[in-house]
Amino acid sequence: MLEIKNLHASVDGKTILKGLDLAMGPGEVHAIMGPNGSGKSTLSYVIAGRDGYEVTEGSILFNGRDLMEMEPDERAGEGLFLAFQYPVEIPGVSTMNFLKTSLNAIRAYRGEDELDAMDFLKFVREQTATLNITDELLKRAVNVGFSGGEKKRNEVLQMAVLRPSLAVLDETDSGLDVDALKIVGEGVTSLRSPERSMLVITHYQRLLDYVVPDRVHVLADGKIVASGDAGLARELEEKGYAEFSKAAA
Amino acid sequence: MAVTQETVQTVQEVEKYKYGFVTDIDTDTAPKGLNEDIIRFISAKKEEPQWLLDWRLKAYEHWLTMEEPDWAKVGYPPIDYQDAYYYSAPKSAEEGPESLDDVDPELLATYEKLGIPLHEQEVLAGVKNVAVDAVFDSVSVATTFKETLAAHGVIFCSISEAVKDHPELVREYLGSVVPYSDNFFATLNCAVFTDGSFVYIPKGVRCPMELSTYFRINAANTGQFERTLIIADEGSYVSYLEGCTAPMRDENQLHAAVVELVAHKDAEIKYSTVQNWYPGDENGVGGIYNFVTKRGACRGDDSKISWTQVETGSAITWKYPSCILQGDRSVGEFYSIAITNNFQQADTGTKMIHLGKDTRSRIISKGISAGKSQATYRGLVKMMPNASDARNYSQCDSLLIGSECGAHTVPYIESRNRSAQVEHEATTSKISDDQLFYCRQRGIGEEEAVALIVNGFCREVLQELPMEFAVEAQKLVGISLEGSVG
Numbered sequence: 190m191l192e193i194k195n196l197h198a199s200v201d202g203k204t205i206l207k208g209l210d211l212a213m214g215p216g217e218v219h220a221i222m223g224p225n226g227s228g229k230s231t232l233s234y235v236i237a238g239r240d241g242y243e244v245t246e247g248s249i250l251f252n253g254r255d256l257m258e259m260e261p262d263e264r265a266g267e268g269l270f271l272a273f274q275y276p277v278e279i280p281g282v283s284t285m286n287f288l289k290t291s292l293n294a295i296r297a298y299r300g301e302d303e304l305d306a307m308d309f310l311k312f313v314r315e316q317t318a319t320l321n322i323t324d325e326l327l328k329r330a331v332n333v334g335f336s337g338g339e340k341k342r343n344e345v346l347q348m349a350v351l352r353p354s355l356a357v358l359d360e361t362d363s364g365l366d367v368d369a370l371k372i373v374g375e376g377v378t379s380l381r382s383p384e385r386s387m388l389v390i391t392h393y394q395r396l397l398d399y400v401v402p403d404r405v406h407v408l409a410d411g412k413i414v415a416s417g418d419a420g421l422a423r424e425l426e427e428k429g430y431a432e433f434s435k436a437a438a
Numbered sequence: 439m440a441v442t443q444e445t446v447q448t449v450q451e452v453e454k455y456k457y458g459f460v461t462d463i464d465t466d467t468a469p470k471g472l473n474e475d476i477i478r479f480i481s482a483k484k485e486e487p488q489w490l491l492d493w494r495l496k497a498y499e500h501w502l503t504m505e506e507p508d509w510a511k512v513g514y515p516p517i518d519y520q521d522a523y524y525y526s527a528p529k530s531a532e533e534g535p536e537s538l539d540d541v542d543p544e545l546l547a548t549y550e551k552l553g554i555p556l557h558e559q560e561v562l563a564g565v566k567n568v569a570v571d572a573v574f575d576s577v578s579v580a581t582t583f584k585e586t587l588a589a590h591g592v593i594f595c596s597i598s599e600a601v602k603d604h605p606e607l608v609r610e611y612l613g614s615v616v617p618y619s620d621n622f623f624a625t626l627n628c629a630v631f632t633d634g635s636f637v638y639i640p641k642g643v644r645c646p647m648e649l650s651t652y653f654r655i656n657a658a659n660t661g662q663f664e665r666t667l668i669i670a671d672e673g674s675y676v677s678y679l680e681g682c683t684a685p686m687r688d689e690n691q692l693h694a695a696v697v698e699l700v701a702h703k704d705a706e707i708k709y710s711t712v713q714n715w716y717p718g719d720e721n722g723v724g725g726i727y728n729f730v731t732k733r734g735a736c737r738g739d740d741s742k743i744s745w746t747q748v749e750t751g752s753a754i755t756w757k758y759p760s761c762i763l764q765g766d767r768s769v770g771e772f773y774s775i776a777i778t779n780n781f782q783q784a785d786t787g788t789k790m791i792h793l794g795k796d797t798r799s800r801i802i803s804k805g806i807s808a809g810k811s812q813a814t815y816r817g818l819v820k821m822m823p824n825a826s827d828a829r830n831y832s833q834c835d836s837l838l839i840g841s842e843c844g845a846h847t848v849p850y851i852e853s854r855n856r857s858a859q860v861e862h863e864a865t866t867s868k869i870s871d872d873q874l875f876y877c878r879q880r881g882i883g884e885e886e887a888v889a890l891i892v893n894g895f896c897r898e899v900l901q902e903l904p905m906e907f908a909v910e911a912q913k914l915v916g917i918s919l920e921g922s923v924g
């Protein structure tokens with residue numbers, strides 16, 4: 190469902206991804222771990238199609254289609270979702286309105302009718318209950334004044350509402366207290382399904398205790414330098430990245 | 439009766455400005471140019487009393503001695519005031535329709551196309567609780583819900599009718615807020631104004647519905663000079679909205695309106711504008727010159743006047759809705775969204791003149807510039823010697839889209855009372871790539887994302903609009919910015 194081959198990408202003329210390969214099947218959960226600055230967020234931006242992230246070599250296929258040909262909003266319409274490491278504030282736009290606008294945009298892309306207001310409300314309420322998100326938060330402007338944990342839960346809420354076929358979660362577990370981690374972990378796990386693949390970027394084993402990955406990859410200096418099963422994540426947490434980074438050098 | 443033909447949808451394919459069609463209708467037009475005879479012609483057409491003609495002529499004489507102002511940050515080639523028509527009326531409306539059934543169907547169709555319902559039963563069936571006065575070029579063609587309003591003692595009619603039916607009110611208040619000698623464009627308006635709306639709310643009456651006027655410029659080379667007068671007697675309340683559109687033409691057309699509001703003791707007037715005159719094309723050709731004088735007097739204690747404006751149209755906007763806070767504890771508010779795109783220029787803001795004690799004013803201005811446009815906020819807050827403990831709060835935010843546009847904030851503050859306080863905040867920002875990308879990752883197309891972000895930026899002002907119009911205004915914000923990114 191996702192097939193990345195020999196991906197080279199640069200930002201502002203600086204090469205960050207240097208020949209990355211990754212293949213994921215439907216319903217699979219893969220984790221990516223790696224030191225700060227190794228290019229994890231860059232990878233997520235390249236997959237989502239952010240301006241300024243230039244692919245200089247290689248390819249990304251999503252359900253057999255060339256992602257590079259598509260605008261970011263088209264990629265979202267095709268079922269791609271990115272939970273941001275640093276969610277963005279949009280003053281004056283209520284979280285509820287934002288959710289509705291994006292859901293309807295994606296439905297329109299797929300040739301589906303807009304959800305009517307009542308159905309939408311009901312649907313959102315079902316999602317917010319499990320994520321412990323209050324109505325008060327939904328009324329507030331998107332991410333404005335949200336705590337770190339609230340921002341991350343809001344990302345998971347959007348994922349729950351938009352039901353992507355591929356979700357890239359960029360450090361969705363960072364900055365969460367134990368309770369919030371549990372909520373997010375269980376929330377993400379509940380969204381796991383045979384139709385939904387997830388690429389989970391994280392520094393810690395703790396999220397992977399909830400969302401047990403099928404594969405774990407180590408990204409260092411713009412390349413995947415090691416891959417393994419769920420056990421690799423635990424190994425990394427004990428030993429650190431030092432020997433993998435050496436391997437990359 | 440008029441020879442009515444199919445309305446020509448000349449510009450359907452010319453994207454954005456969907457109000458740019460021309461209605462092909464028989465008109466009665468005064469000869470080109472401006473002189474005393476033209477003024478006498480207009481006055482005679484309207485069967486005006488002598489005092490009004492005298493007032494017009496006095497204004498004209500004064501106008502001849504005045505110079506066009508050049509202090510605003512707008513540039514345009516000199517206007518040839520002799521090269522325009524000052525009176526144009528659809529022939530069918532000349533005699534003045536007795537009821538809606540007498541209104542030319544062609545005109546009704548035009549307003550329908552503009553989304554303005556003139557059939558009362560349709561309005562009644564819908565969600566909107568709005569009475570409409572429709573002004574087409576120089577005359578009012580229809581006013582709805584007159585009887586319903588009359589039952590409450592509310593007078594809502596065209597100013598021409600008011601001159602005939604309520605001369606004592608018109609004579610008392612006309613020019614009492616904006617005197618005939620006020621400024622170049624207002625003085626010109628006094629001399630040649632053709633129509634506009636008149637509202638009187640009697641003591642203690644809360645107007646039972648929103649009142650609105652739709653102004654439409656149709657005829658070519660015609661200036662539109664409408665005059666609106668709203669009087670809220672003691673303890674009354676009214677919410678009034680004006681909307682404006684014009685066809686797309688290559689020539690610039692002048693629109694110089696005057697609006698006067700009077701709020702007596704404990705009265706409140708809420709005046710909202712959605713201005714969507716034709717802005718010119720993407721190369722800056724054509725569009726309306728919108729040179730407007732709007733002023734409200736809070737005459738009585740505890741009165742309140744609130745201006746809310748969404749200015750998205752016109753090639754040039756020159757407009758400063760103001761409040762004269764005479765009554766003690768009176769309140770003036772100005773909420774503004776000004777959007778400029780392509781080559782549009784807007785120099786707009788407000789004046790809050792504090793005369794009474796404990797008077798309050800609040801200014802929230804949101805300027806959005808895109809393309810090669812220029813937007814200036816120009817505001818004056820004046821605390822006069824008797825305005826003890828008066829307060830003003832001003833907040834002016836500018837949002838830039840792209841790198842070729844400009845935003846300027848020019849606040850003037852004059853305080854002659856030590857106990858008065860003035861607070862001013864200003865910000866300038868850009869739509870960030872982060873915000874755009876975040877929205878687009880959520881499936882929202884680029885233009886819709888810009889509209890969403892800009893609507894968020896304007897929220898404080900949009901929420902001041904009557905509910906009936908807020909949704910339309912939000913859409914308009916999006917439409918005005920089409921083509922501004924990517």
Ligand SMILES: Nc1ncnc2c1ncn2[C@@H]1O[C@H](COP(=O)(O)OP(=O)(O)OP(=O)(O)O)[C@@H](O)[C@H]1O
Nearest residue numbers: 200201203205224225226227228229230231232274
């Ligand atoms: N616009 C830019 N210009 C130059 N360098 C950039 C730019 N954006 C990112 N980089 C660099 O690219 C490298 C990879 O950044 P990226 O954000 O992908 O790392 P990461 O693996 O997500 O790190 P972290 O674990 O800290 O989130 C870093 O060295 C970063 O400084």
Ligand SMILES: [Mg+2]
Nearest residue numbers: 229230231274
């Ligand atoms: Mg990162």
